[in-house]
Amino acid sequence: MIPLGHYLVVSAVLFAIGTAGVFLRRNLITILLSIEIMLNAVNLSFVAFGRAQGTVDGQIITFFVMTVAAAEAAVGLAIVIALFRHRESLNPDAFTSLKW
Amino acid sequence: MEQATLRFVIQLGIIGLTFFMLINASALLVLAERKIMGFMQQRYGPYLVGPHGLLQPLADILKLLFKEELRPKGADKWLFTLAPIVSITAAFAAFAAVPWGAETTFFGLLDTPVKLGVADVNVAVLVVFAITSMGVYGIVLAGWSSNSKYSLLGGLRSSAQMISYELAYATALASVIMLAGSLSLRSVVDAQAGYWFGFVPRWYLFLQPVGFIIYVIAGVAETNRAPFDFPEAEQELVAGYNTEYSSVRFALFPQAEYINMTTMSAVATDLYLGGWHGPFLERYGLGWAWFLIKVGVILFAYIWVRWTVPRYRYDQLMQFGWKWLFPAAVLNLIATAALILYFNA
Amino acid sequence: MPETVLFYVFAAVAIGASLLVIGQRNPMYSIMLLIASFGALSALYIQLDAPFVAMAQIIVYAGAIMVLFLFVVMLLNAPQEDAAQWDRTHPLRRPGVARFGAMLAALLIVQLVWALVRVSDVGVAVGARGDVAELSSVRSVGRVLFTDYVFAFEATSILILVAMVGAVLLAAREEQR
Numbered sequence A: 001m002i003p004l005g006h007y008l009v010v011s012a013v014l015f016a017i018g019t020a021g022v023f024l025r026r027n028l029i030t031i032l033l034s035i036e037i038m039l040n041a042v043n044l045s046f047v048a049f050g051r052a053q054g055t056v057d058g059q060i061i062t063f064f065v066m067t068v069a070a071a072e073a074a075v076g077l078a079i080v081i082a083l084f085r086h087r088e089s090l091n092p093d094a095f096t097s098l099k100w
Numbered sequence B: 001m002e003q004a005t006l007r008f009v010i011q012l013g014i015i016g017l018t019f020f021m022l023i024n025a026s027a028l029l030v031l032a033e034r035k036i037m038g039f040m041q042q043r044y045g046p047y048l049v050g051p052h053g054l055l056q057p058l059a060d061i062l063k064l065l066f067k068e069e070l071r072p073k074g075a076d077k078w079l080f081t082l083a084p085i086v087s088i089t090a091a092f093a094a095f096a097a098v099p100w101g102a103e104t105t106f107f108g109l110l111d112t113p114v115k116l117g118v119a120d121v122n123v124a125v126l127v128v129f130a131i132t133s134m135g136v137y138g139i140v141l142a143g144w145s146s147n148s149k150y151s152l153l154g155g156l157r158s159s160a161q162m163i164s165y166e167l168a169y170a171t172a173l174a175s176v177i178m179l180a181g182s183l184s185l186r187s188v189v190d191a192q193a194g195y196w197f198g199f200v201p202r203w204y205l206f207l208q209p210v211g212f213i214i215y216v217i218a219g220v221a222e223t224n225r226a227p228f229d230f231p232e233a234e235q236e237l238v239a240g241y242n243t244e245y246s247s248v249r250f251a252l253f254p255q256a257e258y259i260n261m262t263t264m265s266a267v268a269t270d271l272y273l274g275g276w277h278g279p280f281l282e283r284y285g286l287g288w289a290w291f292l293i294k295v296g297v298i299l300f301a302y303i304w305v306r307w308t309v310p311r312y313r314y315d316q317l318m319q320f321g322w323k324w325l326f327p328a329a330v331l332n333l334i335a336t337a338a339l340i341l342y343f344n345a
Numbered sequence C: 001m002p003e004t005v006l007f008y009v010f011a012a013v014a015i016g017a018s019l020l021v022i023g024q025r026n027p028m029y030s031i032m033l034l035i036a037s038f039g040a041l042s043a044l045y046i047q048l049d050a051p052f053v054a055m056a057q058i059i060v061y062a063g064a065i066m067v068l069f070l071f072v073v074m075l076l077n078a079p080q081e082d083a084a085q086w087d088r089t090h091p092l093r094r095p096g097v098a099r100f101g102a103m104l105a106a107l108l109i110v111q112l113v114w115a116l117v118r119v120s121d122v123g124v125a126v127g128a129r130g131d132v133a134e135l136s137s138v139r140s141v142g143r144v145l146f147t148d149y150v151f152a153f154e155a156t157s158i159l160i161l162v163a164m165v166g167a168v169l170l171a172a173r174e175e176q177r
Helices: A004-024 A028-053 A057-087 B003-040 B056-065 B077-097 B124-145 B149-180 B185-190 B209-222 B247-272 B287-306 B314-344 C002-023 C027-047 C051-076 C083-089 C094-118 C138-147 C150-171
Strands: B099-104 B114-117
Touching: A004 A028, A004 C002, A004 C094, A028 A057, A028 C002, A028 C027, A028 C051, A057 C051, A057 C138, A057 C150, B003 B056, B003 B077, B003 B114, B003 B247, B003 B287, B056 B247, B077 B124, B077 B247, B077 C027, B099 B185, B099 B287, B124 B149, B124 B185, B124 B247, B124 C027, B124 C051, B149 B185, B149 B209, B149 B247, B149 B314, B149 C051, B185 B247, B209 B247, B209 B287, B209 B314, B247 B287, C002 C027, C027 C051, C051 C138, C138 C150
Parallel strands: none
Antiparallel strands: B099 B114
16 A cells, blocks of 8 residues: 555645745746646545545546636637747746836 | 466457457558459459468568668658558557457356456546547657658648547547446446347447448548548558558557557447347357457458548648537437437436 | 556656647647647546546547647748847847756755655545546546536637637638627
8 A cells, every 4th residue: 555645745746846846947838837747746635635634525626627727728828829829938038128 | 286376378369369450450451452353443452372272461561571771861760660660559458448358267267257358447538549549649650750851741740630530539438437337448348248128239330320430431541541541541641650661660550540440440439339248159159250240340340441532632631620529419419418418217 | 567567658748748848949740749748648548547538638638639739830931930030039038048047947846745755644545535437437437527517618609709709800800800
């Protein structure tokens, strides 16, 4: 049997990888992908805890997180497309016109 | 040999047999398609290789194996090779969750019966759906990585078509699942055992005629076949997403397509046509023969439709999927739910 | 014993693939590697007796969201990150910042893991409580979803509608509006 801690460690590592991706990468698509990694890490935590408690609530919250992630990916990519049309670049450092 | 190892060996044998049958199915479908096409066009199909052309698939495979492996210069090295691998893997893997026979003890060899099918998953319907939706990647990657106009257009169109018709496909599936009350394909088949009035089999085809039509149309569109094969139409796009492929990598694409066809037919048989249930043969443990016959009938219908009906234009195809088929599937779902409530209240 | 081995294999694949995702220059490769990571996570869900969530992960994440990403990358013909341009555009010297950021990420991992192993109750085997047959059945998920969480369910359906309309509106070309 696998202890709960193992799953939580995997989730924590994935979350940290996602965070690192969001901060370190300079490509909008890769940043969105890193956000998806973070959401998946959280999903894993939910399911693991739900299983440890013996209820299905973990799975249901995961279901909602997936739905929200899908909606967010759709809108985020639409924004990326609109931005790309303006500046022909996917580098977030190219969009600095509001910077003081 | 003790029971545990005997079971293990037999289950491995069943897996191997399923794999072998799928490969044979794709080879035979190549021949069947050309022969049936020939007969419909009032000529004999392939006739020279082997008796009545029966060894034609072997000749085709040998020819493809001996061709030169090409790769366009600008093609992405990894993705170009990965695409056919993804296609064929998804095609084979989807059949893993499909049961093709009842439980059998192999004439008393085993103590407890073993189920005929690679895996008995309690969410089998979802597994098949999930893995067939992974098959889209093979086509998208093939189109993109070939670095060629025809491939890219074909790949994009094909994948957009596949994901559009997945909606109607899933909704038609959902209606049957509501009737059966379980996501396991084996339970759905077992719910169709028996007869009404003594002679009409309890197939879901009779309870869900509209759903069956929607499922078959969506299945045909999912596998890029028959009237929905614009993305690989020779007249329009050379060969669509597999234009730049040759030899073995090319051979894997049509093989994946035929295996997808077989999986769709097998799932349709399990869901709507009662799977392996039928008169006479089940008593002798030959239910799988009925399964093969039913799958064969649906595959024949696939080939028949392809060579009879003209193909849809791409925008007509997408309109049909979104504006007609999906609303019809949703209405079917609502009607099924209402009727279930009414008759169970 | 075999399930422990399977856990380590899938966990290694998930973590390894995610590391490669953030390390790739070509966004196409990142997406493919992320699909591999999702597949490994799906296997972990199956180990946690959640087959419905596992299949939903493949259908929704790997089968739909990633296809969306793939389409956007293909249609935008997304340029790859150019290393030289990277160093030039950012005022802070890029490699130094990247190394510092990586160190911070490693520190985060160490902190989380340290905290997790100090919490009691975490050593308990997953799967000790609860009835497996009931937990892994879609029927029980559906029942709880439509009774306890029905408000959230309806709210997410409106959320998806809003997202659909928003995405179409945002991505439409200017002259089409």
